[in-house]
Amino acid sequence: MKTTLMAVLATTTLITGTAQADEIIFAHGANPGNPRTVAAEKWAELFTACTNGATTVNVAPSATMGDDAEMLTSAIAGVIQVTANSQGAMSQIVPEIGLLGLPFLFKDLPTAWAVLDGEVGDMIDARAQNAGLKVLGFWDNGVRNVSHVSKTVSAPADLTGMKIRTPPDQMTVDIFEALGASPAPLAFSELPTALQSGVFDGQENPLVNIYSSKIHEITPFITLTGHKYESTPVVVGLAWWSGLDEATQTCAVTATADAGRMQRQMVAASDADLIPTMEAEGVTFAEADKTAYQAATRSVYDKYAEQYPELVAALRDAAGL
Structure with a gap:
């Protein structure tokens, strides 16, 4: 897997973050069977279909592209394009996202989702953009x-x-x-x-x-x-994002929301x-x-x-x- 991904990196034009390529990398740290893994594969399917096959997605699971902090750095640099990351690692770049983890803050998962899908999520995205990242949406990482x-x-x-x-x-x-x-x-x-x-x-x-x-x-x-509680922020490098046309940006946001609904329900059902x-x-x-x-x-x-x-x-x- 790693050899294949490095071959992709060698040929893609996305490393400059200025143009859309035929193939992009969606990296995350979860193992097979984890809701994050299932949702990442769904995201790839939805995004590819939405762009009519003009852009396809190479999903890199199980920290193939480094740990969460390394993946965020790679997204900013344009080495990868998308990552379903972690609240903890992102708090090193956007400290405000760490506040979502205040002890016993949310009474249940739907409450947390409503907060993230509202003004709080927009605030975190604004802070992230200052650091070179764009938040496409928030998946779930459950209650710990x-x-x-x-x-x-x-x-x-x-x-x-x-x-x-x-x-x-x-x-x-x-x-x-x-x-x-x-x-x-x-x-x-x-x-x-x-x-x-x-x-x-x-x-x-x-x-x-x-x-x-x-x-x-x-x-x-x-x-x-x-x-x-912890979220799973789905983020992209801002330089790559800025080089996309509006239709492709919409495809990315829509794929995140649609795959996220499935992922959130999987997490919610998992404890029982x-x-x-x-x-x-x-x-x-x-x-x-x-x-x-x-x-x-x-x-x-x-x-x-x-x-x-x-x-x-x-x-x-x-x-x-």
């Missing part, structure tokens, strides 16, 4: 839960001193520091090896990511903490479907004391309300808090 190699963590005290992997996202680090854990960021592609070698006691992810990456086989104790499946494969589940977790992470709101007072207030209002 904690998995551990040897125990459940129903109470915040159970996390004390826990070595937990987080994405490269300051919000997540802040949440687990407030809970008394010892968090450290690491690229998702490196997580299984780090867990197996004992670098971490556990990690946090949506169930669908835990299952599709077989992390439940290494950390078979999962606590349904639901501590934060996966719990019995994972239990049958040896996973032990536990419920978290949400009231205690919310109380323990209140200081995270204080920090970001001081840093982004208007945005945090607007988010809380939009989320109905």
Whole structure:
């Protein structure tokens, strides 16, 4: 796969970001079976059909083109054109997107989607364009839960001193520091090896990511903490985007929305479907004391309300808090 992609890079004119080529690259970090993978393939199908075959899409899954941060850099540089990326990695470029991960912000997924599809999403897109990226829309990365190699963590005290992997996202680090854990960021592609070698006691992810990456086989104790929400921003390099005609731009936005509706529903259905499946494969589940977790992470709101007072207030209002 990587050889094929590099051959594409050698022949495409898109590296300049100034013209539309016959073939573009849509890169992401998810493995086969993940809703992000399914949606990326659907996006390619829809976009190719919409452009009447004038532009086709080479989908590069499983971090073939680098981790999320590297893919964002590649999109800005015009090395790839599209990426279904992560909220954590993008927060390093657009810090405001990290506010979507405030602990226990959204009561359910439809609420999160409504917020992202409104003014908040437009605000994040405007900030992204200042950094050389264009947001086509927001897919879903679900509500996150904690998995551990040897125990459940129903109470915040159970996390004390826990070595937990987080994405490269300051919000997540802040949440687990407030809970008394010892968090450290690491690229998702490196997580299984780090867990197996004992670098971490556990990690946090949506169930669908835990299952599709077989992390439940290494950390078979999962606590349904639901501590934060994460989106999957679908972004393109602004230079490439600016070189497209209006009809092709419309095809890209429409493909993102249509594939996104399917992807969001897959994520929404995944928890209920996966719990019995994972239990049958040896996973032990536990419920978290949400009231205690919310109380323990209140200081995270204080920090970001001081840093982004208007945005945090607007988010809380939009989320109905």
